[in-house]
Amino acid sequence: MKQVDFREIEGGRPFYLLLGCIGLFVLAGLGSAYYMEHNGHWVTGMSNQIVWGTPHVFAVFLIVAASGALNTASISSVFGKIPYKPLARLSGLLAITLLVGGLSILVLDLGRPDRLIIAMTYYNFKSIFAWNIFLYVGFMAVVAIYLWMMMERKMNRFTRPAGFVAFIWRLVLTTGTGSIFGFLVARQPYDTALLAPMFIIMSFAFGLAILILVLMASYKWSNRPLGDAILFRLKNLLGVFIGAVLYFVIVYHLTNLYITEQHGVERFILLDGGIYTQLFWGMQILLGSLVPLALLYGPTGKSRGWIGIASMLVIVGGLAQVYVIIIGGQAYPLELFPDKYVTSTFFDGMINSYAPSLPEVILGLGGVAIALAATLVGVRVLRFLPISLADDQVDPHSSSGEVKATA
């Protein structure tokens, strides 16, 4: 394989124009956070029944995607797949920026974001949330060191061990994120160890879909060559990940369908849960899984446009999946008395209603914008992107035709 040359992207007007547009979303997100904190959370769709709303959907999606974005680097450093090596730096950068975006949303949605310092200084070590604070901050440090090993020629020999540590860390991190829900014994849609590995496989799909889109966009806009060889490898891999997520979703629901006491919640999600049922079947399963699978593995899989659309659909489906898990999971009432119909002034026994408010959506998009802005600045100031990802640069021994046939 040839030596891969990396270079910063060009500055100039288009760069600042793009950064400015993204910056507007960041500002809008911050404004939303201020509006929510100033008035109190009653101005959002959240309530004492749905305590985590749309900001958490965006935050969890980004945090899960962050660890998944590192996969491409891990495949190269840990599993020694040379063709992925040119993408390893971008993969590490996205892992950090997506995490920063997601965490920003989480912090800005706190009831008391001004007490962030308390979250950093008071710890209850039995709390998976407290572990996650260490896992998130540690992940950024570990990936930053990993990037340094990759980008500093003198340190290149440490790339593999650093990559290995980052790989293990990301698995633990996503286990932690899944366990935020998996450890909730009292809520029927959660309370399962299956959520931890399911979140890991979700991260593979979400992170890769984002990486593909960022790669295609940045190479198109910076007029750098991007060959089919690497793109087709990535899209085939994305297809495998989509299938794996589907497998976990099927196992999760099949298990619940076998357990009588879970029939109520399964009926709610799969059959008569209104928006949640529609999101599950329409967005998560059909548009977010089956359609992208068909697009990636069918004749359309050779078209960049369709690969891009498939990746976007995976992101939309992923957001729908996280929405169904987080908000659908809370909409279904707690079962305090399984053999009784319960009513109260506090909405016991009722399906809890929730509609996302504009400030929540804008805060969520603000977090995405923070991630994108950090990525854009990153590739501008440091050498994250190879000058060329043409086929002969990526894998001279394998023509794109071979990749298509074998990958």
Added chain:
Amino acid sequence: MSKDSNFDRYRRRFLGGAATTIAGMSLAPGILLQSIGHAKPADEAVSSDVRWGMLIDSNKCASGCNDCVQACNDEHGLTGFGRPKTDSQWIRKATLKDKQTGYTQTLPLLCQHCEKPPCVDVCPTGASFQRKDGIVLVDKHICIGCRYCMMACPYKARSFVHEDLHDQKPWSPRGKGTVESCTFCVHRVDNDRTPACVEACTAENHNAMVFGDMNDPDSELSRQLGKYHSRQIRADLELNTGVRYRGI
């Protein structure tokens, strides 16, 4: 042996006796207070010798009566904003109807003050905590408002303060952006009084709520718990709740 030395001996004995008497006079009230009173002096740590608990008899809980809820709201200044979905509710009356038989009953639901509270387990900062006497509270100074405790509580006992508060009760501090729930009226309990809800229920002569020390075999609570069958809500979770129910 001179006359002077005898005088010195008498003087020393007198002074010693006087000192003992004065010391005794000053210490005695404290000793007496501890031995006959139930209230804990403010500077004494809470002890795990006590476990505060409650027994709620659904058979005695009158349908349509809301006195316990009103008493709680008055005691803690829980004025609503006319927004039921976001207004705080520390105690609520629930109506239960058997799915098979249609038998209907009512009971109050509040923080169950679990021995092993999931809200305390999940709280990242330790703001959700448990006193040694079993009362589960939120430290409003270090609650960051993440609401993870609300996700974890099996009883939906907690509320998040969604808006600005006014006219707070000095004995029950609250804070916008933090989580709160029933305190078992800890400010009353520490002064040898019963929680406001129990007092209201008793005043109405319904006597559906009994409060007391579960560790004290002579307390009315322990006597009733020992005599009648009672249940914990979601006993399958094995949280050993401080609130027990009869008639469910």
